[in-house]
Amino acid sequence: GAVVSQHPSRVICKSGTSVKIECRSLDFQATTMFWYRQFPKQSLMLMATSNEGSKATYEQGVEKDKFLINHASLTLSTLTVTSAHPEDSSFYICSARVRGSGYTFGSGTRLTVV
Amino acid sequence: GENVEQHPSTLSVQEGDSAVIKCTYSDSASNYFPWYKQELGKRPQLIIDIRSNVGEKKDQRIAVTLNKTAKHFSLHITETQPEDSAVYFCAASDEGNTPLVFGKGTRLSVIA
Numbered sequence: 348g349a350v351v352s353q354h355p356s357r358v359i360c361k362s363g364t365s366v367k368i369e370c371r372s373l374d375f376q377a378t379t380m381f382w383y384r385q386f387p388k389q390s391l392m393l394m395a396t397s398n399e400g401s402k403a404t405y406e407q408g409v410e411k412d413k414f415l416i417n418h419a420s421l422t423l424s425t426l427t428v429t430s431a432h433p434e435d436s437s438f439y440i441c442s443a444r445v446r447g448s449g450y451t452f453g454s455g456t457r458l459t460v461v
Numbered sequence: 462g463e464n465v466e467q468h469p470s471t472l473s474v475q476e477g478d479s480a481v482i483k484c485t486y487s488d489s490a491s492n493y494f495p496w497y498k499q500e501l502g503k504r505p506q507l508i509i510d511i512r513s514n515v516g517e518k519k520d521q522r523i524a525v526t527l528n529k530t531a532k533h534f535s536l537h538i539t540e541t542q543p544e545d546s547a548v549y550f551c552a553a554s555d556e557g558n559t560p561l562v563f564g565k566g567t568r569l570s571v572i573a
Contacts, residue, residue: 378558379558381560381561389565389566390550390563390564390565390566391505391550391561391563392563393560393562396560438502440504442560442561444554444556444558449493449495449507449510450495450554450561452504452505453504454503454504455502455503455504457502
């Protein structure tokens, strides 16, 4: 089946630094990648949608200058959390639609900002 | 945009009993309704899904029903087991180039 590989699985960074999360589609071309954030004991909330070769669209309340999304190829989408702060600590997960097969998810990234 | 409501937020059942989780959605264009089980710190795991051209789907102890007129769908787990304890999410999309919209989740506890 269609697989999205997400890295890193866990990252701890200092406040003020930036962290890049990668999602790579391994056996299919993902023209669109959805990025979600999940705080403890909460649901998955859509942050943004990345489209290959064009600008990402962000959900209301998500700062596009803080959460930089790049989708430079059909198999790679990245999310960079810039100037991270403790309140950005969360579980970040990407997802892509697979035609005829629903959606596939990356394994998630647990970000802890200290 | 789509809005998905899910109830209850927590559910405790005795082992062997049935569990039912209900969701409603708002966008009549939605036609794909998956259910996910999520363990702590893991990705959501698809357990069953249904599309709007059917009203019910079953897979062993798990079944999903869909009422498009009323815009609601439900997850039914029969003969619950302790390993069914987890957080369950419903979701909806129109299966175009659009994301899944998730409900808030139900924490199911199966008591042995």
